[in-house]
Amino acid sequence: MGTDTIKKYEKEFLLGLYERMFLIREFEEQVKFLFLEGVMPGTIHQCQGQEATAVGVCTALNNDDFITSTHRPHGHALAKGVSPESMLIELFGGVTGCCKGKGGSMHIGDVDKGMLPAIAIVGGGIPLATGMGLAFKMKKTPQVVATFFGDGATSEGAFHEGINMAAIWDLPVVFVCENNFYGASTHVNKVTRLKCIADRAAGYGIRGETVDGNDVLAVYEAAQTAVQECRDGKGPVLLELETYRITGHSRRDACQYQPKEERERWKNNEPIGAFGRVLVTRDDVDEGDLEAIRSQVEQTVVSAIKVGRSAPEPTVADLLTDVYA
Amino acid sequence: MGTDTIKKYEKEFLLGLYERMFLIREFEEQVKFLFLEGVMPGTIHQCQGQEATAVGVCTALNNDDFITSTHRPHGHALAKGVSPESMLIELFGGVTGCCKGKGGSMHIGDVDKGMLPAIAIVGGGIPLATGMGLAFKMKKTPQVVATFFGDGATSEGAFHEGINMAAIWDLPVVFVCENNFYGASTHVNKVTRLKCIADRAAGYGIRGETVDGNDVLAVYEAAQTAVQECRDGKGPVLLELETYRITGHSRRDACQYQPKEERERWKNNEPIGAFGRVLVTRDDVDEGDLEAIRSQVEQTVVSAIKVGRSAPEPTVADLLTDVYA
Amino acid sequence: MKRMSIAEALREGIAEEMARDEAVFCIGEDISVPGGWGGAFTVTLGLEKLFPDRMIDTPIAEAGFFGVSVGAAVMGMRPIADVQYGDFLLCAMDQIHSNASMLRYMSGGTVKVPMVMRAPVGATGRGAQHARSTERFFVGTPGIKVVAVSTAYDAKGMLKAAVRDDNPVMIFEHKLLYGSKGARAESGAVDATSEIPEGDYTVPLDKAAVRREGSDVTIIGWLLMAHLAASAAESLAAEGVEADVIDARSLSPFDYDTIGASVRKTGRVVIVEEGPKTGGVSAELAAGIAERFSDSLKAPVVRVASPDVPVPFAPVLENAYRPDPPRIIAAVHGLMR
């Protein structure tokens, strides 16, 4: 993440990236707290440390572009513009949540914001993204879909089938692999002989690229290029974003399968701090600007939590609705 | 298929290859005839034109090595040593067939000869082969498994999942893709962007190789190398054997989706005639030797058909047996 | 009016719906290859000439193209996904069950998935893996509607209703009923042709059909078994036993109005199902009838189904596997005793 790159952009744009990344971090940290406190139901998969992938990719998309997501969807949703209130209500099982309390953490989504309800079956959302790309192509709209999935998902048959069909039909789909080096507790080196997942692209005759997923601008630029290729009918593209979750896989995971020094190294390289350090090298940004953003975001999350906690629950009658259209 | 290569081998060995290929051809032609005559039940998928792949690969295997097969298994079975009688009885639904009449054409197999009952779900047999390789590795036996599948099967998730696991565990599995350029009526160019299927190997970090699948010696030598690599713990390997079926996909298929001149070209290059032409360039082989083999094989098939047609049918009581061990 | 086979009627229905609505498209393996067969049973033969951009031939990748259909449907398209054999639905099971059927509910009703799935079932001399009656895996799946068509009239009408429905609809078809012709004809085929009226019509997805009226016993079947039930009923009539024959047709939900009216009249029920008895569709039907109409039942519901074995290849075994009129008649005799 160079101080040169950072000069190419408007201040507002850069601070916007910072703000959205910090929103994700703060959201996740508060949710973790609520969860450990025992007031939040369910199980959660969080993305602390991976904020740059969600924000970098989604910033390269238009409002009417789409994303699909996984069991770890909070960051993607916030980055695509799903409101923190509607998400927190959902996490608390409230009837006014983005899925009326029927989805929960693993199925967060909001089609009005361009996000399909997340698919928690690993790899299971990938063919859907191909289908969305097919719809865009058949309808001749200029929309693009970015489909997030993990390193672990690339071992699933659904990945293979979905990406191959997007390739043969030249569909506008950006396949975004967030390689955080672990699928649950299993290191990626145990599940593929390849050095990098972007090399899988060769098996489908499409372009693949490995990017520093903790560098939000690098992600943004790679995503922009990929999105443009897709809009130009030159898709699909496979983007591998190398990152790390600096929290557990789910729930109360102590991550004992990760070497301590690896964990420390990545913690020191987490994307928000790193971006902040580069940001302040600009003449027109100082630590105070960042601090102001952070405290404003903290306020946003605090009040969203308040909304979430006090949202009305569904009634038992709601159990039977929304099965059929 | 060079006249040089042909000199490296013993006459008996070469005539054996010829004999087994011709056995497959004759078997298939007679079965086709019986089928069109209406005396043979079921549906059939035949392999005329693809004899060199089956024979080349299986000749590189030991008796206690294994193969798995597909909806198009007759050639593989004959090449691995399953008896023509037991197969014909099976095709006629006889109780003394290799699967007691319960399997039929698409599930031909005989574990005593090293052939699992064929799996007719496209791609579905591939993970089984990986599991067989895993068993050999865990039991520390030197056995190898060769798994046959078509070009069409490489689009299935089962292919991806199965080959990847064999790769990460270094299993003794030869993945044999018989690329006959069509999956049913669909040309391989419509279902992958790749120029050749062997390139898929790169996605799994294993060695891939494209071989002239109508050259039985080329197939044999490539298979031998692959099998040896597997025995040495350096597997798996993906072999792509380019060939062509000079008969229909199944039943009464007139192959109108294949360009006529393409069909003609391959017919002229069918492996048995081609091998015969090279064989007779040896001083110690002449057309009479080949003729003798052919008429002996014809006898074998005629008498196998006789056995097949007159084999006793199962009784209704057999319906309920063999469900559980 | 013209007489059509199920394959022809489906083809005409698909063509009409594609002409009516640009969002409708077909997707599947070998469905529109020039010189090919129009799917495994000729249903889509030639449609690529009419709709060159909306006939999508896929790789052999069922999970993939069912998932693709879901994604396209959510974005406003109306895919008709064609699986060559109902057995291969199992390859796509996760996409159908986890995504197609549940997305609407998980999204709190903000998403809809208007897709049609077509699957040929039935034992037809092909051995165990191309023969299963896979209705059982989808009946009772919340979010999916399931129908089974046994006449050309229903095939066209229900196909059209399914395309217009905003939910995933699975249509089961039977290989022996298509009336596929030429090289794709099936031995042992049964005539399921109908007079097809001119012009647009639909057949509701939630109504059973009474194929024959009688007051002594109710015989319920679907697909091939509806035909065999009718033929058994003819034989029974010759001996003076008059059967109501109901083509259950809508398998999810069942039409308990039609079924109930018959049960209240006859008090005796035989359900005929191709496929292993245990855990089949007729288990639900039998339990559902017993729950609703036990006061009218003169005897427990009888299920005539296949034994609990995979489908065998040998014709003599396959014929014994498939319920047939003699077995249906014997069951009725047992009930009338």
Add this chain to the structure above:
Amino acid sequence: MKRMSIAEALREGIAEEMARDEAVFCIGEDISVPGGWGGAFTVTLGLEKLFPDRMIDTPIAEAGFFGVSVGAAVMGMRPIADVQYGDFLLCAMDQIHSNASMLRYMSGGTVKVPMVMRAPVGATGRGAQHARSTERFFVGTPGIKVVAVSTAYDAKGMLKAAVRDDNPVMIFEHKLLYGSKGARAESGAVDATSEIPEGDYTVPLDKAAVRREGSDVTIIGWLLMAHLAASAAESLAAEGVEADVIDARSLSPFDYDTIGASVRKTGRVVIVEEGPKTGGVSAELAAGIAERFSDSLKAPVVRVASPDVPVPFAPVLENAYRPDPPRIIAAVHGLMR
């Protein structure tokens, strides 16, 4: 004797079988990663220390590793395949149904497939895709045996019997019954611990268990529902209604001897099932009981199950989805009227 949870009992059973027979091995996702969790619910925790070569962590590829298990089994190994959530069986459906269950039959009995499949089911606050009760997809699948374990004693004994069986055996386990500890503990868990005897024992795969005796009504459940049935029975006893509580336990085949003895005694049956009512396991059970024991039935069999909806996330909805003692009691009251 020592008191053990289901997770501990399964672990001990697996370890004993692996020690007894070198062909036994475990395969699945995250089952033996050092520093990991021993599978999603701690069942295999630490076993890699005892059997470093026979604990196989796989990529996330359910169809793949179930297929791998089939292949290994056919070659003489005895895999225990662990799926993290019963929902993911749907990803492997084709491998299980087309290969594991049918290979023996298709081969005319020349091949056997001795494999164990373990699957945790049940709604536990995780939303629709990690919550399904997938027993229904396997009950009645010819070639597969299906059991469901609701006590630690049974878990160990049936696991061991399953490993020794020469057929594919699917073991369903319930997330709320494991007694997983520490970071993997489940909120809402129910005590399913047992005293586990020293030494080897097995529990047959085809016998139901009578958990409580009474003569007024038979309540049949399995997994969590067996516990809730027992608890409902206690409340009923307080009002003078004595229930036989049967843990169906062996779901394929059902133990109609044990069930029949109870039905003949009580004449009234309530079946309790987690999962959508239509097309569930209790459909078969209800139909099967009606067929066999109708002379003893004083009223039609009653099914208490979940409504026909996917599993909702909000706790208030999930609790309404899951059958509970009040609903069981109400069903019994309805029957006794």
